[in-house]
Amino acid sequence: MYAEKNVALPRFTGYVSRGLLLHMLHRVDPKASQTLHEPERVKPYSVTRLMFGSKGRTPEGYVLDSMRPCRVGFRFLDDAYARSLFDYFTKMSSAMIFDTTFRIANITVNSKDYKELEAEAMPLKAFRLVFETPTYLSSIGTPYHCLFPEPVRLFSNLMRLWSCFSTSRRFGKEEHRVYKEWLGKHVGVAEYELRTVLAQMRGKKVTGFIGWVTYEMDVGDEWNRATVMLARFAEYSNVGGNRTGGFGETIFHPTMDWKRD
Secondary structure (H helix, E strand, O other), X not given: OEEOOOEEEEOOOHHHHHHHHHHHHHHHOHHHHHHHHOOOOOOOEEEOOOEEOEEEEOOOEEEEOOOOOEEOOEEEOOHHHHHHHHHHHHHOOEEEEOOEEEEOOXXXXXXXXXXHHHHHOOOEEEEEEEEEEEEOEOOOOOOOOEOOOOHHHHHHHHHHXXXXXXXXXXXXXXXXXHHHHHHHHHEEEEEEEEEEEEEEEXXXXXXXXXXXXXXXXXXXXXXXXXXXXXXXXXXXXXXXXXHHHOOOOEEEEEEEEOOOO
């Protein structure tokens, strides 16, 4: 997208991306947009932050350079909503962010089926997850967030999310219990480099971590493959709290397969 003029944007733009997506859907499918607004509902989408060239800084963020492209990613865990977004692009050639019109210049579509993710997952001894945007894991019964991607908490949450929308294998309660036990025994953090950052969303401030973590697994069994599958799934779903608002963007890097010494 290209903006019609230079525009000031906040330092963290994930919630701006979410607002843009929901506005687009509302224009072509108000019911779908309303469904995605419903509280206490597991959301079948995630967004990336806005990625753009900057002309300078402001006290609240950056000035977007209108001569350079602005990119955003919308990822759907349910194809039905993707079709609604395609309807928008067939009817509209621009979008609004705050008070500025952005001309849609190019659309790239990538698709990965749940069955493909499952079939492609091979056992690994180690892999790295890079946390590109502020990430936090919610804790039940306390207002404080978990600011470390501990394996049991992270991957059991991803398994729940996968099972909400998968068109392939879904995991039941007993499998989830067994998997959590397996994670505690066979997955560990080998090394990490993380730091905390403050993300501001209008008047709300949230602390999250960014950086990378290398996870190791000591057995190459079915649950190893499931963990690799979920780590790759995280690139589409985002992880942790407020994942629909651009938090918890991850990149997966395999670092050692099971056949290597």
